[in-house]
Amino acid sequence: MDAVRPRTAVSGPRRRRALIVTGCLTVSADLVLWAVAPGTFRGLPPAYWIMAVLAVIADARPHPLPGRRASRVILPSICFTFAIALAWGFAPALAVQLVAVTVAGVRMRHPVPRTIHLAVQHAAGLGAAALVAGLAGWRIDPRPDLRDAALTCAAAAAWIAARYTVAAVVGRWASERRTRHRRRARADLMATAALLLLAPVLLVAARVSPALLPMALLALHAVHRMVRWAGESEQAARMDPLTGLPNRRALQSTMSERGADRQRALLLLDLDRFRTVNDALGHGAGDRLLARVADRLTAAVPRHDLVVRLGGDEFAVLATRVEGAASARRIAEHLSEALSRPFGLDGTPVELTASIGIALQSGRRDGATLLREAESAMYEAKQRGDQVAVHGPDAPHTAPDRLALLADLRDALRHDPPDDGIVLYYQPQIAIATGEVVGVEALLRWRHPRRGLVGPEELLRVAEPTPVMRLLTARVLDQVVAQLAVWRTERRPLRAAVNVSARDLHAGDVADRVGRLLREYEVPADLLQLEITESALMADPHRVLDTITRLDRMGVAISLDDFGTGYSSLQHLRRLPLTEVKIDRSFVLGMADDRGDAAIVRSVIGLAESLGLRAVAEGVEDELTWRLLAAAGCHTAQGWFHARPMPAAELADWLSRYRPVRPGVLRGPWIPAK
The missing domain is CATH 3.30.70.270 (Reverse transcriptase/Diguanylate cyclase domain)
Incomplete structure (x- = not known):
């Protein structure tokens, strides 16, 4: 249990020694006050002694606020001692305050120096308040007026200023952590002011009947609960409930x-x-x-x-x-x-x-x-x-240039399309057996206000290691699903493939967003396909598996992109709910000239066929590669040989001019996109 106690708390023999030393110091100080000003204590009315007893009882339950300094304690006794200072002077108030501080210090297990520090603060506050009251000739009147109220506020302000000046000087309150203490000081100040301004009410009650004074303990109890609730709420807001660590x-x-x-x-x-x-x-x-x-x-x-x-x-x-x-x-x-x-x-x-x-x-x-x-x-x-x-x-x-680009991208994503400059280009995917367009891949572009068109490679290189990537993926998914809804309305139900990053898959909420978008735009799930890379799987395969399994159950197809360039590919094909594999362009580009690349492409196609998956070749840029893929039994191809990536409007024009031609009757390249 010692490990969880505040470092300034004392216990056991040290606590008993602190109690003895503090008690002796308090008794000695009160005796000195009595000896110096004996006439001040003679003839004090019963209301004074009732307030003195109530002050000590009240400080049996002090209000410590979060923090380790003596300035972080609100003593309920201040409403009584402040009233005594206004009505009967500084010495009677200080005598009571010293006893009350001693009781509070013992209750909170403060060491002797901290209790003395607290006593010095309150003595300074009482001295300043008594000085203001003495200079103004203030005495409580049976029928107080606005002048009395103004003088009470002035005396309370002097009390607060004097106390926290001492706290700042002696405790070096302003040396560190200023932001947090500034915020906590506001709560401290409000509670302190409420207690001080209760003092004239106590004096009026004492004039009516001292028997009414004990009722003030109920108000103090309410203040205690308020301060305690505020401290617990602040602590709960800053603590993780499972581990007890800060959050x-x-x-x-x-x-x-x-x-x-x-x-x-x-x-x-x-x-x-x-x-x-x-x-x-x-x-x-x-x-x-x-x-x-x-x-x-x-x-x-x-x-x-x-x-x-x-x-x-x-x-x-x-x-x-x-x-x-x-x-x-x-x-x-x-x-x-x-x-x-x-x-x-x-x-x-x-x-x-x-x-x-x-x-x-x-x-x-x-x-x-x-x-x-x-x-x-x-x-x-x-x-x-x-x-x-x-x-x-x-x-x-x-690099500074990339950090600047990342900051610009983050600012752009705060705007709604098309003001953000985020645009999507679509590259057709062609079924090799029939020559028909069976889908498109959505490729990201960003029209930067100064740099011009920024391509996907640079965008992903900058954004993927940061939380901005999730914002970017969310924007792309919104635009793609909205475009799918438009094509479906135009009776052109194309399937669109979207790349998602490892960060998106690790977060897990990408499945929730996809489901919400599909419902909102009334788009069938089989028209959306998400492409993931092997590097995303390697980072945390178990977390990724949970996300893509949810997507698969929704009916969203999953494609393994850049197949063959990562690790443990066969394990992924066996365990994951995939629909297709995409053969990386580095193999496809060289298959017409390199026997090794051609063998790899044919092997991947055969493996996909045996597992019931589609094989998609990317980077098809010439007729010979197109024919070789057809001979190997590849299902789908995409590349500049068919069409470059283009905006949705240009894609509609291209599709209106496109005529499917099978590889066996091919005569030259396809109609190029403008």
């Missing part, structure tokens, strides 16, 4: 509160093959494993570093004391080593690895940028099969 909101808040002279590193961890645990042992076991991972990460980092669960199987570590990329990489390797030890789960040893992306924070770079860079580095590590990758100026995706 994404807490991380972003902390990253915005950096010291000017420190460099920090953000390490983003994504657990590899975590879905296997859920599939094999159930989601309950997966949740327990995540909690165990959180405990192990917390134990592996120093207490001044922050461990965060971002969601799902993603964690982050904000290292606050690093000297550069090498230092951050050593931390990542230490975390990787900590996770490499098997986790005992229901009697089964579970082994985990993690892909870790590192981004360094220096200067004035905001937390959102840092998180995006760490995610990009993590994704790069996962793609390369490495455990650690560092985002830096030497990485290929971080």
